[in-house]
Amino acid sequence: MEKKITGKAYVLGDNVDTDQIIPAEHLVYSTSDPEELKKYGHFALSSVPIEGAGLPDGGRPFISGDNYKSQYTIIIGGSNFGCGSSREHAPLALQVAGIKVVIAESYARIFYRNSVDGGFLIPYVSQVKLNDKIKTGDLIEVDLELNKIINHSDKSSYQLFPLGDVFQIVDAGGLFEYARSAGMI
Amino acid sequence: MGMTITEKILAESAKRPSVVPGDNVWLNVDVLMTHDVCGPPTFAIWKKEFGKKAKIWDKKKLVIFPDHYIFTKNIHANRNVEILRQFAADYDLPNYYDLGTDRYKGVCHIALAEEGYNIPGTVLFGTDSHTCTSGAFGMFATGVGNTDAAFILGTGKIWERIPESMRFTFSGKMPSYLTAKDLILQILGDIGTDGATYRAMEFDGEAISSLPMYERMTLTNMAIEAGGMNGIIAVDEVTSKFLGDIGVNDYKTYQSDADAVYHSKYHYDVSKLEPLVAKPHSPDNRDTVRNVQGTKLTKCYIGSCTGGKITDFYYAANLLFGKEVKVTTFIVPASTAVAKQLEEETISGISLKNIFEKAGCIIAKSSCAACLGGPSDTVGRSIDGDVVISTTNRNFPGRMGSKSSQVYLASPLTVAASAINGAITDPRDFL
Numbered sequence A: 001m002e003k004k005i006t007g008k009a010y011v012l013g014d015n016v017d018t019d020q021i022i023p024a025e026h027l028v029y030s031t032s033d034p035e036e037l038k039k040y041g042h043f044a045l046s047s048v049p050i051e052g053a054g055l056p057d058g059g060r061p062f063i064s065g066d067n068y069k070s071q072y073t074i075i076i077g078g079s080n081f082g083c084g085s086s087r088e089h090a091p092l093a094l095q096v097a098g099i100k101v102v103i104a105e106s107y108a109r110i111f112y113r114n115s116v117d118g119g120f121l122i123p124y125v126s127q128v129k130l131n132d133k134i135k136t137g138d139l140i141e142v143d144l145e146l147n148k149i150i151n152h153s154d155k156s157s158y159q160l161f162p163l164g165d166v167f168q169i170v171d172a173g174g175l176f177e178y179a180r181s182a183g184m185i
Numbered sequence B: 001m002g003m004t005i006t007e008k009i010l011a012e013s014a015k016r017p018s019v020v021p022g023d024n025v026w027l028n029v030d031v032l033m034t035h036d037v038c039g040p041p042t043f044a045i046w047k048k049e050f051g052k053k054a055k056i057w058d059k060k061k062l063v064i065f066p067d068h069y070i071f072t073k074n075i076h077a078n079r080n081v082e083i084l085r086q087f088a089a090d091y092d093l094p095n096y097y098d099l100g101t102d103r104y105k106g107v108c109h110i111a112l113a114e115e116g117y118n119i120p121g122t123v124l125f126g127t128d129s130h131t132c133t134s135g136a137f138g139m140f141a142t143g144v145g146n147t148d149a150a151f152i153l154g155t156g157k158i159w160e161r162i163p164e165s166m167r168f169t170f171s172g173k174m175p176s177y178l179t180a181k182d183l184i185l186q187i188l189g190d191i192g193t194d195g196a197t198y199r200a201m202e203f204d205g206e207a208i209s210s211l212p213m214y215e216r217m218t219l220t221n222m223a224i225e226a227g228g229m230n231g232i233i234a235v236d237e238v239t240s241k242f243l244g245d246i247g248v249n250d251y252k253t254y255q256s257d258a259d260a261v262y263h264s265k266y267h268y269d270v271s272k273l274e275p276l277v278a279k280p281h282s283p284d285n286r287d288t289v290r291n292v293q294g295t296k297l298t299k300c301y302i303g304s305c306t307g308g309k310i311t312d313f314y315y316a317a318n319l320l321f322g323k324e325v326k327v328t329t330f331i332v333p334a335s336t337a338v339a340k341q342l343e344e345e346t347i348s349g350i351s352l353k354n355i356f357e358k359a360g361c362i363i364a365k366s367s368c369a370a371c372l373g374g375p376s377d378t379v380g381r382s383i384d385g386d387v388v389i390s391t392t393n394r395n396f397p398g399r400m401g402s403k404s405s406q407v408y409l410a411s412p413l414t415v416a417a418s419a420i421n422g423a424i425t426d427p428r429d430f431l
C-alpha cells in the first residue's frame, strides 16, 4: 500500500446515498468489460443535486465532458456517506473515476464494507467534520501511516481515526487477497 | 450476561458460546440470495478470484431471482438476465427462478418469504440492502456487496462485526388508520437515516404481535433506511402459522434475554401515533400527513418489497372501493403470488384487481419497476417535475427516475386516499 496519497479534494454534503453516487439506471453495464467499465466512472456522482456538487459553492461537476476520469482524487464527505442500496458499483464507480480515498464523518455499513472488501478505496473516518473546512479543489495529502491529512492549500492538518481491524484487509488490497495471504482460501 | 436475539443467532452461526457487540467473527451462511443487478458481477468476481478451483459451496443454499430490470428493451439489462440464466444452466442450480417461465416470482425479498427460504434462527445474506426484510421471521438477514457475496459463494463464510442492538417496543392496539409503514416512518423521523448504523433493530410489543407477517416485513424492510444492519422480530404464533402453511416446521427459535444489553430502547404507544409521510428527499424527513395535506400530486405508486404485498393492497382497495382516482395511479404487486391474490381476494364479492381497475388504476406486472427508477421504459418511472406519493422505501434524489421529481413516502392507506383526491390526503378522511 502507498504511504501517502496526494490529490485534489472534491467536497460533498451529508447523506450522499448510492443513488447519487451511481444512479440505478446505469447499473446495467458490465463490470468486467474494460470499455463498459468506463461508463461507471463517467456517471459517478452524476445524481448529486447541483447545489451540493463540489462544496462550498456547488455547481462543480465531478466529471467534465465525455471523460470517465475525474480531476479529483480524494472525496471529503459528511455523515452517513454511501447510505442506500448495497450496490458495490458505488465504490467501484468512484475508483474508476480515480478516487483513492474517501474521508467522511461516518459511513453506511454496506458502502464501508464494499470499499474495503472490494479493495476499491480507503474509507477513512475523520475525527472532526471536514466538509465545512476543506474546499473543492484544495490540494490534500493523506498520510496513511500517521492517519492524518494536510491541506496544502491553507496549511491546516487534521487527524483521522485509524482503520483498526480492517487495516489488514485494506493493506492486502481486498478480502480475497487478505484471505489468500491468511491461508483461508 | 444475557444476549439479544441477534447476538444468539450470530453466536450460533459463528460456533461460539457467546458473542458481544464489536466482536469480529466468521459466520457460516445458511442462504445467499442474489438478483439480476448484482448476480452477474458477483459471479464474475467469484470466477476471477477462485479461478479453476471455483466451486459453489452449496448449490441448495444459493437462491437467484431476476426482479429489478426485467420488463425492458434495454439490451444491457436483458443481457444481465441472460447471464443469470446461463449461470444457472452451467452449474445446474436448483433455486433459479427464471423470467418468462411459471417459476418467475418477482421481488426477491417477498419471494424469499413465499418460497420458504426464511427459516427462523438462520443467517441469510443477500446482494441487496433490503435483505433485512427477512428478519421478520426471527432470523438474521442483511445485505452485502458483490465481493462479499462472491466470497460467500465460494466458501459459505463471511466476516461480520457483531452489532449493538436497539429495541423498539410498540404498545397498544393498532388503530384502523395506521399501518406498519407509519410505525417505521415514525422511527426514521426520530433517529434519522444513520440512527441505527451498524446496529440491529429489534421490534416487539403488543402492537407488533398483532401484525400479520407481511406487515412485520414492512418494518424490518426499512431497517436499512435507518442504517440498520438488520431488523428482527422474534417468532410467535403468527410466524409459526405462516411458516406451517407453506410447509416449514423445522427450525430453532430464539428470544432476547431479559438482561440483554441494548444500545438504546424506544417505546411508542400506537394509539398516540398519526399517519405520516417522509417528504422529499430523505426517508427521515418525516411529517404528519395533516401538515402536508393538499399537496398536489402527479402520480401515485403502490408497489415494491415495502408496499406491494397483499396486506398493502387490502388497505388500498378498502379505500378505493367504489371510487375513482384523480391522478395516474400504479399498482405493482411485488410478486406473482401477490398478483394472483389480487384476483382471488375479494371485498364485498369484488376482487381487489377489479376494485383497482374500476378506480382507474394501472396494474403492472410484478417486479421492482419504478421503485428504483430503472431503464427509461420502466413502468411508473418519475419524470421531471413529477410529484409522487409512493409506498416504496426511498425518496433520495432520482431514486424513482428523474432527479427533479419529488417523492413522498407513505402508507398504502395514505397513498390510496391521496389518489382519490389527486392531492396528499389523510386516510382518516375516508375511514
Ligand code: SF4
Binding pocket: B068, B107, B108, B109, B128, B130, B304, B305, B306, B367, B368, B371, B372, B393
Ligand atoms: S422493490 Fe425496490 S427496494 Fe425492493 S428490492 Fe426492488 S428495487 Fe429494491
